[in-house]
Amino acid sequence: MSNIIHRNLRRPPPLAVSASGLTVRDSAGNSYLDASGGAAVSSLGHGHPDVLAAMHAQIDRNAYAHTAFFTCEPAEELATRLANDAPGDLDHVYLVSGGSEAMETALKLARQYFVEAGDTERSVFIARRQSYHGNTLGALAIGGNEWRRRPFEPLLMNVPRVSPCYEYRHRPKDQSVDDYTDSLLRELEARILETGPSRVIAFCAETVVGATAGAVPPTPGYFRGVRQLCDQYGILWIADEVMCGMGRTGTLYAFEQEGALPDLVVLGKGLGAGYQPIGAVLAREHIVTRLREGSGAFQHGHTYMGHPIAAAAALAVQKVIQRDNLLGAVTVRGASFRRMLREAFGEHPYVGDIRGRGLFIGMELVKDRESKEPFDPQLKLHAAIKDQAMAVGLMVYPMGGTIDGRLGDHILLAPPFTSTEAELAEITSRLGEAVKRAFTSVL
Numbered sequence: 001m002s003n004i005i006h007r008n009l010r011r012p013p014p015l016a017v018s019a020s021g022l023t024v025r026d027s028a029g030n031s032y033l034d035a036s037g038g039a040a041v042s043s044l045g046h047g048h049p050d051v052l053a054a055m056h057a058q059i060d061r062n063a064y065a066h067t068a069f070f071t072c073e074p075a076e077e078l079a080t081r082l083a084n085d086a087p088g089d090l091d092h093v094y095l096v097s098g099g100s101e102a103m104e105t106a107l108k109l110a111r112q113y114f115v116e117a118g119d120t121e122r123s124v125f126i127a128r129r130q131s132y133h134g135n136t137l138g139a140l141a142i143g144g145n146e147w148r149r150r151p152f153e154p155l156l157m158n159v160p161r162v163s164p165c166y167e168y169r170h171r172p173k174d175q176s177v178d179d180y181t182d183s184l185l186r187e188l189e190a191r192i193l194e195t196g197p198s199r200v201i202a203f204c205a206e207t208v209v210g211a212t213a214g215a216v217p218p219t220p221g222y223f224r225g226v227r228q229l230c231d232q233y234g235i236l237w238i239a240d241e242v243m244c245g246m247g248r249t250g251t252l253y254a255f256e257q258e259g260a261l262p263d264l265v266v267l268g269k270g271l272g273a274g275y276q277p278i279g280a281v282l283a284r285e286h287i288v289t290r291l292r293e294g295s296g297a298f299q300h301g302h303t304y305m306g307h308p309i310a311a312a313a314a315l316a317v318q319k320v321i322q323r324d325n326l327l328g329a330v331t332v333r334g335a336s337f338r339r340m341l342r343e344a345f346g347e348h349p350y351v352g353d354i355r356g357r358g359l360f361i362g363m364e365l366v367k368d369r370e371s372k373e374p375f376d377p378q379l380k381l382h383a384a385i386k387d388q389a390m391a392v393g394l395m396v397y398p399m400g401g402t403i404d405g406r407l408g409d410h411i412l413l414a415p416p417f418t419s420t421e422a423e424l425a426e427i428t429s430r431l432g433e434a435v436k437r438a439f440t441s442v443l
């Protein structure tokens, strides 16, 4: 009997005892190939020597000093590096302990930006359906992940919603991609106008949608249109890159591929690559200048913000990504991984779509490829795939409710940037076996 409140209270997970490279081992002697980086976290695999060395060194130097009293070298260096590597004037960094905390930080920073100018009426965030921004109450309210929200609905602030940019599901066959994108932007504009532009603080969106819908990239021009609408109506754009950022899509920031600059960028997961709990918000110059020249302080803070060991780990991750040219590796390996998946599953009767960017890939499962009809959610196909994958020694991140929070299943793949071609081929092969077993068990 465990004293931990595990995610599944009826079935505790295996006990992980060691991990290196792409392999995680449990106490029963099983080993698992990590094809999802946990939940798109472990971008350098497990036990990377450079990251471990940086953490050890920092522990010996200074394990903790509260940020109300001191700053520290690794946090300063990490912030400088993130800012230098970010496009435009995204020059200011707030370091926290994870993605949800970073999202809360971005929401409050955006609100205070307007409060500093006496614009206290603004209280509304607009966000998309089928999105996830974290599990704390503010972030959960922003997210459009229905099954995660449902039990807590009465506690959540009201968030006007627009459709996700989800071409495979929602673009009618006879509509051009440009017209589809335009219709989404008109919908966002209508929602801003309906809410009243002077009441809106920001529009929040994952640049590439992660776990909720399975690595769904935006259509060309979508975020340029978002930027233009936000400028037109004087509201901010918050890009949630907790899952898709930090190189996962082949560029350090996923929005770099969109030709538009958000006001605030939210980071987590791959920032510390699992070695330490860390998240961050990047803010543009006008945001921080207004606070500096106004009240002089961002009214926020956490005990573990800017933690020296977390910052040292994240800094080492950044250095390894640059030294080993891992952004290039993500692009090259991502293309070959998608090719392998297309060869293995491209004609599979139940695989409707293989999508994504870099090493951030989603496979959507359908009962009928032509009509895109999903499987009956009662089958819990996604859960069967996860179980069967673990049984064949493979970690993937399947999820249900892909389409609307209830219907649809997908498998999210996010292997480490350090994966070799041979490892990606092995992942593809084990996934084939897991998918075959899962369909046999549920159908």
Ligand code: PLP
Binding pocket: 039, 098, 099, 100, 101, 103, 132, 133, 134, 135, 206, 210, 211, 240, 241, 242, 243, 244, 268, 269
């Ligand atoms: N935003 C996105 C896009 C995420 O995928 C997640 C986590 O899955 C979060 C925010 C929340 O991050 P965390 O679980 O570190 O609180």
